[in-house]
Amino acid sequence: MQTPTVPHPDGTSRAPRTRSLLRLATAGSVDDGKSTLVGRLLHDTRQVFADQLEAVERVSREKGLADTDLALLTDGLRAEREQGITIDVAYRYFATARRRFILADTPGHVQYTRNMVTGASTAQVAVVLVDARHGVVEQTRRHLAVAALLRVPHVVLAVNKMDLVDYEEATFAAITDTVAEYTRALGAPAVTAVPVSALRGDNVVLPSARMDWHTGPTLLEHLETVTVAADRPHAPARLPVQYVLRPQRAEFRDYRGYAGQVTSGTFRPGEEVVVLPSGKRTTIVGIDRLGERDVPDARAEESVTIRLTDDLDIARGDLLAAVARAPRVTREVTATVCHLADRPLRVGDRVLLRHGTAAVRARVDSVDSVLDLETLHGEPGATSLRANEIGRITLRAASPLPLDDYADHRRTGSFLLVDETDGTTLTAGMVGPGD
Structure with a gap:
């Protein structure tokens, strides 16, 4: 041929x-x-x-x-x-x-x-x-x-x-x-x-x-x-857990794996990882891909299942991360956001914050500034954001979240704010440094 x-x-x-x-x-x-x-x-x-x-x-x-x-x-x-x-x-x-x-x-x-x-x-x-x-x-x-x-x-x-x-x-x-x-x-x-x-x-x-x-x-x-990089070669590894796999077939009775897509870096068997937000540490015992068992590594944008040495309480929404340069865990989130919905985002609003595979309740504590597109200065004193406005806000989450700076990790440094009642997407956010 x-x-x-x-x-x-x-x-x-x-x-x-x-x-x-x-x-x-x-x-x-x-x-x-x-x-x-x-x-x-x-x-x-x-x-x-x-x-x-x-x-x-x-x-x-x-x-x-x-x-x-x-x-x-x-x-x-x-x-x-x-x-x-x-x-x-x-x-x-x-x-x-x-x-x-x-x-x-x-x-x-x-x-x-x-x-x-x-x-x-x-x-x-x-x-x-x-x-x-x-x-x-x-x-x-x-x-x-x-x-x-x-x-x-x-x-x-x-x-x-x-x-x-x-x-x-x-x-x-x-x-x-x-x-x-x-x-x-x-x-x-x-x-x-x-x-x-x-x-x-x-x-x-x-x-x-x-x-x-x-x-x-x-x-x-x-x-x-134009030169583009799918992933920085030395970026710390991240995998938001999407699903916990416990097959019911007899030959897989003891199998427990944590499935998701690697957002950055590389995971390898034998490496120590931390489970966030709990902070518990364990070791990777094996990595599986669809149709493949015990592959040598899992790289950015690959969907895999990771098996761990210890039987920990891990669920959807948790994050597996390399121990070195792990993200910070916090309930206070300060971020630059673009408001997307027709109804304004106001101080005091209660929303659902979606970060990776996690979804936690949060409250808008303050609207710190609104960006003036002409001067590019943040104008303080606002109490709300209208549709298509870009601003800086502070949120208080009901549960701790593992957060990277958006400038370092686009996937694990971004989030969405969603209306709790009808699921409408309200705001797209980029986590800033020092939150």
Whole structure:
């Protein structure tokens, strides 16, 4: 059997090899062209079936459009098609010869900022679009601030609709200067800027002859080559216990295992671990994976079952951690949060705090400050947070929680606040240092 080949946008075919996975999210204000950009990426990397493209071309002709509306490839909800905006997070999967991608196309409307938080929470790259005609607007600043707070490792500024400003370099430079100044104030990493026209295809997948002044990579080239790390090699090990396995079959009468997904680091048999929040120590006697017994280790993002030397009282919501650099255990939680719900979050509110696989009751003790998106200063004196506001709050949990700083561990340093009565997600939180 011949080795299959993978087409690449440059027209070549290359034998497949082990390709890294990149998680990215698009963001930007309404009508900045996110859905068209995603559609262009899918179209120009040959990820669209012929019948899909024919249907989009037919609808575009019926609308009297001169160009194919590639946004129709991604705006799947009926309400989205009717309004011409993205409402929900649309996940797309595609691949090139160099890399595999999971793309979250997030909404631009301020009403759906909560969905942008969802899409960016696991992203390694955030692509923030700006309409070249309008420049940086409030929602652009909000999305840059959210990307910085979520510690998205890489941010790409895609200055879109360059065809509507005659591909002027000066327009692009003015926008990139504004964004660079803003991200410096946020303390965020440097932004990579690319001038594009999603409608015409300029600098999305293939270089644009109409912007020969741009000497950097195309958007796809940058996404294919940006360096990302799935896990820091020396990160301390963490596994939130999801399920306790006690098989009823006779041959497994004495089997007791603790199943979950490793969020960081590596576990190995023979190593000492601590069970949190109880603080009891024990030793790993074995690690199992689906269909495999006694594997040599368990690494980040692997789902495994860990067996321990001692018969301890461990349940869902507990955390197995390396003894060295274990997370702190506390009931006082101070965090930066983005409020997602329509109803405000008020001082004194009682909520359910979901952290990893744990869920504990908590009370909002104080709203310490609300972020001003223009000045980037925290304004004190507030007693509540409204929808899409970013602020600093202090919580008091009913039970102790093992917490990492979000800057060190995105998974075990984040949490959600949920309405106790109806399960509505209220707030996304990032634990700060020293809590």
